[in-house]
Amino acid sequence: MDDKPNIVVGMVVYSAAEEPFGTVEAVSEHDFQVNGQKLPLGTIIRTEASTVYISGEGMRYFHDSDKIPAAANHLTRQGLRKVNDPSQIQAGVEVVGIDGKHIGTVKEASHNQVLVSRLLQRDLYVPFDSVLDASDVKVVLDIEAHEVGKMHWHNPPLSTGLGQ
Numbered sequence: 001m002d003d004k005p006n007i008v009v010g011m012v013v014y015s016a017a018e019e020p021f022g023t024v025e026a027v028s029e030h031d032f033q034v035n036g037q038k039l040p041l042g043t044i045i046r047t048e049a050s051t052v053y054i055s056g057e058g059m060r061y062f063h064d065s066d067k068i069p070a071a072a073n074h075l076t077r078q079g080l081r082k083v084n085d086p087s088q089i090q091a092g093v094e095v096v097g098i099d100g101k102h103i104g105t106v107k108e109a110s111h112n113q114v115l116v117s118r119l120l121q122r123d124l125y126v127p128f129d130s131v132l133d134a135s136d137v138k139v140v141l142d143i144e145a146h147e148v149g150k151m152h153w154h155n156p157p158l159s160t161g162l163g164q
Contacts, residue, residue: 010024011051011052013052021034087109089109090136095138096138097145097147097148098144101145104117104121111128113157124151125157126151127157
């Protein structure tokens with residue numbers, strides 16, 4: 001059985017956060033080329049019609065910022081915008097891992113954390129620096145969804161007493 005993704009030259013490539021990145025320039029048996037950079041076929045999360053979605057791991061193959069197209073120059077090497085302002089994160093927005101899998105829903109955001117509610121599970125106090133991307137519909141964290149349980153985010157951070 002052939003498990004290789006069905007991709008062809010000209011397909012549009014998106015990051016895990018569904019940000020446009022470029023187009024497929026070439027395809028071989030084991031890899032494909034985007035913006036002059038070869039990526040292993042294993043970095044493809046999924047394909048839909050004429051679209052290819054690559055993982056954060058796939059974005060790490062781009063070591064030189066000049067290989068990132070102008071249309072996506074706001075992206076980090078992982079393919080996502082780094083969020084600098086908690087006001088960019090709104091209550092009720094879905095929270096997903098870098099793999100695109102559901103984690104929970106934003107309850108509130110502050111200068112140092114995002115409180116995430118989860119169905120039938122304890123809330124999470126996600127450190128703000130773990131947020132990679134935020135839009136009106138989705139917040140993307142810098143870990144895969146299955147790693148949340150290892151992060152010890154079940155309790156709020158201790159107050160430093162500095163302006164809080």
